[in-house]
Amino acid sequence: MRVTETLKTATILLFAGMITIGVNGCKKKAGCTDPTAVNYDATAKVDDGSCISQADQAYADADGIMGGKLYDKFWATETGWTAPTGINAADISDYGDFYRCKQCHGWDQMGNEGAYNNRAPQVGRPSVGPSLFEPIVNDPKEEFFDHIYNTTGRAVDPTLTQDGTTGSGNIMPAFGNILTEAETWDIIKFLLEERYDVTQLYDLVTTGTYPTGTHTFTNIGLDGSATAGDAFFTANCATCHGADGKGILIVDDGDTLTVGFFGRNKPYELQHKIKFGNLGSAMVGVPTATVSDVKDLFKALQNQTKYPD
Numbered sequence: 001m002r003v004t005e006t007l008k009t010a011t012i013l014l015f016a017g018m019i020t021i022g023v024n025g026c027k028k029k030a031g032c033t034d035p036t037a038v039n040y041d042a043t044a045k046v047d048d049g050s051c052i053s054q055a056d057q058a059y060a061d062a063d064g065i066m067g068g069k070l071y072d073k074f075w076a077t078e079t080g081w082t083a084p085t086g087i088n089a090a091d092i093s094d095y096g097d098f099y100r101c102k103q104c105h106g107w108d109q110m111g112n113e114g115a116y117n118n119r120a121p122q123v124g125r126p127s128v129g130p131s132l133f134e135p136i137v138n139d140p141k142e143e144f145f146d147h148i149y150n151t152t153g154r155a156v157d158p159t160l161t162q163d164g165t166t167g168s169g170n171i172m173p174a175f176g177n178i179l180t181e182a183e184t185w186d187i188i189k190f191l192l193e194e195r196y197d198v199t200q201l202y203d204l205v206t207t208g209t210y211p212t213g214t215h216t217f218t219n220i221g222l223d224g225s226a227t228a229g230d231a232f233f234t235a236n237c238a239t240c241h242g243a244d245g246k247g248i249l250i251v252d253d254g255d256t257l258t259v260g261f262f263g264r265n266k267p268y269e270l271q272h273k274i275k276f277g278n279l280g281s282a283m284v285g286v287p288t289a290t291v292s293d294v295k296d297l298f299k300a301l302q303n304q305t306k307y308p309d
């Protein structure tokens, strides 16, 4: 009985409160009062916390799968993709490695701390830059954007020495001169949402420091299922590469390799290509591939009898 009474009183008080709030709300219009926001309401007097910043909107509109392709090679011929015009075509074709994000930050985004810890600069190849894991992934999106778009990096200038023998060849290019803002947001979305965290795919053991470090991959595929991986291969890869992964001769740095070889020796590179494709070839990738799919496939590819070198 007493409980019901208390509840009644509480309900009455609650209604009274709601009415008061309602009346007050009518006097001052609520909405977004920040003039820089995309949904700024000039007639609103009280900010209701609904403001959407331009960065948030651009990020929401971005395509992280496209971002993964741009991260690899933004000028590669791809369905639905037109290379930016703000780049010097000769410079790109002669010194393309100095523009690819992956070249300086790695397929694993771990830069010179990951699988590229032994990849010294050489003629036509820049030295490897920093990891992209910390601290920027936790920064506000605007800052992340500035790190890529509003840098004082190397301008697009074919007269610069870009053969890796001078410092000018190795610094982050000024991507504000090369990519559009939308493309930059695509890359940010890739980095924040679409890339795989390779620590979930295999164990990487490193020694020493760049460029004389060493690395080994162990437990490739971790707790993945080889049976599921075989099924994934049959469904997504075998049409082109054959049931044993030897169907297409893969020419890589002058060597002829198989899919099995890649799975056992270059998991850091294969993880990216499974999802985002092998740009410039018929292999468009499987954008829906999950971390489990990749683990399963990796696990399957460790079987050298089924997928020979």
Ligand code: HEC
Pocket (backbone or CB within 6 Å): 070, 071, 097, 098, 099, 100, 101, 102, 103, 104, 105, 126, 127, 129, 130, 131, 132, 134, 135, 136, 144, 147, 148, 153, 169, 170, 171, 172, 173, 175, 187
């Ligand atoms: C030629 C090598 C090179 C290329 C290509 C390159 N970067 Fe960089 N990047 C660097 C270096 C070196 C730094 C660190 C020094 C600096 O900020 O210039 C850096 C810094 C960064 C940072 C800031 C990291 C931090 O912790 O502050 C981000 C983000 C970044 N790069 C993303 C990219 C993206 C995305 C691309 C491709 C669109 C790219 N980089 C291409 C060399 C490169």
Ligand code: HEC
Pocket (backbone or CB within 6 Å): 233, 236, 237, 238, 239, 240, 241, 248, 249, 250, 251, 252, 258, 259, 262, 270, 273, 274, 278, 281, 282, 283, 284, 286
């Ligand atoms: C539509 C046909 C097609 C499909 C499907 C396909 N690939 Fe490929 N793949 C190719 C072609 C073409 C190449 C380029 C070969 C070359 O010239 O080096 C390639 C290249 C590769 C490479 C070498 C990349 C490099 O850096 O040289 C690997 C590894 C690979 N594919 C694995 C896979 C896996 C794993 C799958 C399934 C998830 C798959 N491919 C699906 C056609 C395909």
